[in-house]
Amino acid sequence: MANVAYQLGSSGYAANSAHSAPHAHPSWSPYDNNGGTCVAVAGNDYCIVAASTRLSTGFSILSRDVSMIFKLSDKLMILSPGFQADARTLHKVLQQRYIQYQFNHSRPMSVAACAQLLGNTLYYKRFFPYYTFNICAGLDEQGKGAVYSYDAIGSHERSGYAVQGSGKDLIQPVLDNQLKAASPLVLPPENWMSSLPLDQAVDLVKDAFVSAGERDIYTGDAVEIYIITKEGTRREVVELKKD
Amino acid sequence: MVDPKAAAAVHSGHDPIKHTTSPYVTGTSVLGVTYRDGVLLAADTLGSYGSTKRYKSFERLCKVNDQTIIGAGGELSDFQYILTLLEELSNEDFCADDDAKLSPKEIYAYLSRVLYNRRSKMDPLWNSLVVGGVQDGKPFLGTITMLGVHYSDDHIATGFGQMLARPLFRERHRPDMSEEEATQLLHEGLRVCYYRDKQTTNKFQIAKVTTEGTTISEPFALETKWDYKAFVNPGALAMGTW
Amino acid sequence: MFRNQYDQDVVTWSPQGRIHQIEYAMEAVKQGSAVVGLKSKTHVVLASIKRTSAELGAFQRKLFKIDDHVGIGASGLISDGRSISRFLRNECLSHRFVFEQPIQVSRLVRDLADRAQVATQRSWKRPYGVGILSAGYDKTGSHLYYNCPSGAYYDYKAMAIGARSQAAKTYLERNFEEFAGADVDALLQHSLKALSASVTEDELSADNTAVALVGQGTPFTILEGDALKPYLAALKADEDVPPPGDGEGEMAEATDAAASAGEPAAPEEGAPAAEGPAPMED
Numbered sequence: 150m151a152n153v154a155y156q157l158g159s160s161g162y163a164a165n166s167a168h169s170a171p172h173a174h175p176s177w178s179p180y181d182n183n184g185g186t187c188v189a190v191a192g193n194d195y196c197i198v199a200a201s202t203r204l205s206t207g208f209s210i211l212s213r214d215v216s217m218i219f220k221l222s223d224k225l226m227i228l229s230p231g232f233q234a235d236a237r238t239l240h241k242v243l244q245q246r247y248i249q250y251q252f253n254h255s256r257p258m259s260v261a262a263c264a265q266l267l268g269n270t271l272y273y274k275r276f277f278p279y280y281t282f283n284i285c286a287g288l289d290e291q292g293k294g295a296v297y298s299y300d301a302i303g304s305h306e307r308s309g310y311a312v313q314g315s316g317k318d319l320i321q322p323v324l325d326n327q328l329k330a331a332s333p334l335v336l337p338p339e340n341w342m343s344s345l346p347l348d349q350a351v352d353l354v355k356d357a358f359v360s361a362g363e364r365d366i367y368t369g370d371a372v373e374i375y376i377i378t379k380e381g382t383r384r385e386v387v388e389l390k391k392d
Numbered sequence: 393m394v395d396p397k398a399a400a401a402v403h404s405g406h407d408p409i410k411h412t413t414s415p416y417v418t419g420t421s422v423l424g425v426t427y428r429d430g431v432l433l434a435a436d437t438l439g440s441y442g443s444t445k446r447y448k449s450f451e452r453l454c455k456v457n458d459q460t461i462i463g464a465g466g467e468l469s470d471f472q473y474i475l476t477l478l479e480e481l482s483n484e485d486f487c488a489d490d491d492a493k494l495s496p497k498e499i500y501a502y503l504s505r506v507l508y509n510r511r512s513k514m515d516p517l518w519n520s521l522v523v524g525g526v527q528d529g530k531p532f533l534g535t536i537t538m539l540g541v542h543y544s545d546d547h548i549a550t551g552f553g554q555m556l557a558r559p560l561f562r563e564r565h566r567p568d569m570s571e572e573e574a575t576q577l578l579h580e581g582l583r584v585c586y587y588r589d590k591q592t593t594n595k596f597q598i599a600k601v602t603t604e605g606t607t608i609s610e611p612f613a614l615e616t617k618w619d620y621k622a623f624v625n626p627g628a629l630a631m632g633t634w
Numbered sequence: 635m636f637r638n639q640y641d642q643d644v645v646t647w648s649p650q651g652r653i654h655q656i657e658y659a660m661e662a663v664k665q666g667s668a669v670v671g672l673k674s675k676t677h678v679v680l681a682s683i684k685r686t687s688a689e690l691g692a693f694q695r696k697l698f699k700i701d702d703h704v705g706i707g708a709s710g711l712i713s714d715g716r717s718i719s720r721f722l723r724n725e726c727l728s729h730r731f732v733f734e735q736p737i738q739v740s741r742l743v744r745d746l747a748d749r750a751q752v753a754t755q756r757s758w759k760r761p762y763g764v765g766i767l768s769a770g771y772d773k774t775g776s777h778l779y780y781n782c783p784s785g786a787y788y789d790y791k792a793m794a795i796g797a798r799s800q801a802a803k804t805y806l807e808r809n810f811e812e813f814a815g816a817d818v819d820a821l822l823q824h825s826l827k828a829l830s831a832s833v834t835e836d837e838l839s840a841d842n843t844a845v846a847l848v849g850q851g852t853p854f855t856i857l858e859g860d861a862l863k864p865y866l867a868a869l870k871a872d873e874d875v876p877p878p879g880d881g882e883g884e885m886a887e888a889t890d891a892a893a894s895a896g897e898p899a900a901p902e903e904g905a906p907a908a909e910g911p912a913p914m915e916d
Contacts, residue, residue, distance in 0.1 A: 177413055177414075177516070179511050179512065179514060179516075179539065180539070181537075181539050181541060183541060204541075204543055206541070209554055209555070211541075211543055211554075212543040212544075212545045213545075214545070215543045232539075232541075233541045233542075233543075234504075234508050234511070234537075234539050234540030234541045234542070237504070237508075237540075237542070238508060238540070241731050244730075245727050245730075245731060248727060249723075249727070252699075252723060277512075488738070488740065488741055488744070490738060490740040490741070490774060491774050492738045492740070492741075492772075492773065492774055494733075495735065497734065497735065498733040498734065498735050501732065501733050501734035501735070502732055502733055505731075505732050
């Protein structure tokens with residue numbers, strides 16, 4: 150199985166049933182890319198988590214209101230753009246592990262613990278990966294924003310903010326420029342968490358999604374935003390263009 | 393030429409492992425809409441063998457229980473296998489005798505696992521499924537692809553219907569439609585599928601779920617119109633073609 | 635010296651038609667401290683007495699959360715109880731993974747009973763040495779089940795198991811008619827009153843008592859320590875008022891009613907220990 154080079158792309162029978170005879174498929178792929186963009190921003194006392202709600206395949210929009218954000222708790226969320234079936238499975242696996250952790254340890258999982266678990270879970274499928282590009286975000290044990298971003302096979306890093314998914318190339322440079330966070334490359338190290346006040350950071354995230362929706366066909370319809378502070382978690386939905 | 397691996401398998405007394413790489417007998421689109429009192433699903437009754445109309449009265453909409461119906465496109469033998477799985481689950485409910493029946497959402501979740509697990513074994517069940525039902529007095533409509541991708545929405549169309557009928561639904565569908573309006577909308581969707589998808593025949597069924605239970609209609613045909621002048625002599629209005 | 639030939643393993647019948655190993659396992663349930671369970675139409679409550687192994691030891695927990703909608707109380711060999719709770723938790727998680735909905739309580743206890751039954755028919759196994767009261771709430775309502783080491787399981791309106799549970803059972807039989815319509819606080823008070831009947835030396839305290847609650851809109855929650863104090867205070871206040879009506883005739887009537895409400899009274903269905911002295915004492 151490890152030797153198979155998967156070709157990504159839509160693979161429904163629909164496209165092929167247009168042909169005439171039952172014939173060997175050119176190549177069936179176990180993967181699809183359902184698009185979508187997600188962003189997380191960590192502040193000193195907040196964490197913003199946002200994801201578009203469009204589900205696509207190829208040039209089709211499958212649905213306009215499908216969440217990519219999986220809430221493990223009010224203060225801990227996983228965002229997974231990429232292949233929706235893998236994302237859903239990953240979320241379910243993590244949900245199980247999250248409950249088992251609580252049975253075993255009698256306390257909720259910290260963001261750091263969850264981040265490591267997510268990394269391990271992804272790496273466990275190193276040779277048949279979950280085709281998802283995750284962000285794990287929430288408030289850490291000091292109440293600071295915590296954002297971890299991953300590749301499909303589990304390598305990860307904590308950072309002050311992260312962007313993943315189809316609109317990444319559009320949004321990442323904007324956040325690099327606007328979030329007022331020191332580069333992790335600066336020496337001696339400086340605090341790389343965003344120094345923006347919460348409301349400005351939220352506005353920036355909304356603007357970023359509106360802009361990505363303008364140019365990326367896989368980002369649109371709406372963006373779902375969770376604003377996590379120690380007072381609690383607030384959910385907002387901002388409509389995006391539906392084209 | 394004998395495949396050496398397959399030959400070895402025969403010698404060792406085992407069949408070679410076979411996976412579906414293409415479908416044989418297929419059904420095309422399934423359409424579904426929610427409305428005020430429940431859910432309607434619609435599909436034609438054709439099982440195509442390539443471009444041959446192989447089975448002309450194949451019922452692609454099935455009742456699962458009093459609150460759930462399911463419709464399928466894609467490999468029809470795989471669909472019949474899926475129905476046996478659901479039958480087993482329903483039998484378990486019956487034998488448990490505890491008044492608990494699988495709800496539409498449970499069936500939807502279960503089937504998404506089945507299809508995902510099979511794709512993960514690189515041995516997919518070649519179907520697009522639509523699950524319709526009423527749960528807690530509210531309509532539920534969801535779909536699952538052969539890869540395990542699944543979502544629920546107010547209106548759904550699989551296969552060619554996604555391109556042909558879904559735009560109509562997006563324009564005209566309202567969750568508070570009456571049954572007549574919803575049926576009308578489905579007819580429009582089916583008609584355009586019949587006009588433009590050559591794997592659709594003019595023999596359809598509509599299945600309905602409400603709090604009252606499920607019904608699947610007798611097959612019916614839609615009124616169609618082919619005698620447009622442009623069709624009779626297509627070249628007349630486009631000089632120099634054909 | 636007399637030696638019973640028919641109690642050496644679980645796959646041997648005695649000529650009287652009994653399997654002594656199973657009966658011994660059922661005796662183990664009676665040696666554990668008491669657990670009481672009772673339900674209204676919308677909620678189920680479990681109450682338990684916890685023991686310590688030593689003056690300086692902690693009190694051993696015997697109520698376990700299984701899922702948001704179900705939990706258990708164990709009496710007997712608590713190590714078996716923990717093994718069972720791990721099994722039940724996994725069943726619940728797997729069911730949620732596949733169906734995205736909580737498992738029916740009736741099916742969960744049936745799965746446990748099937749598992750317990752296997753241990754009564756294999757020479758290399760031993761029956762569980764623990765009785766399990768399961769409290770749960772699902773789409774078919776509130777449920778209270780008792781799972782016996784024999785593999786039998788029973789549906790109850792109210793039940794008590796463990797040491798001196800007969801006293802608690804008597805209380806439940808006298809009062810069960812009030813339970814169906816009772817609110818949560820009343821249900822909790824009934825559970826504590828029933829439980830206190832099974833206590834001899836000490837009285838119920840925030841240390842040795844644990845109560846659990848589950849029901850409509852209430853995920854399974856264990857109340858112990860400080861969280862329990864107001865309920866124990868209310869119990870104490872109530873005890874100072876003498877209970878009305880204590881006639882013997884009344885009790886017999888209530889027992890009959892409870893028996894028809896699902897008590898496993900038929901001898902051929904289990905509980906042979908009730909027919910005479912326990913085989914261990916033969």
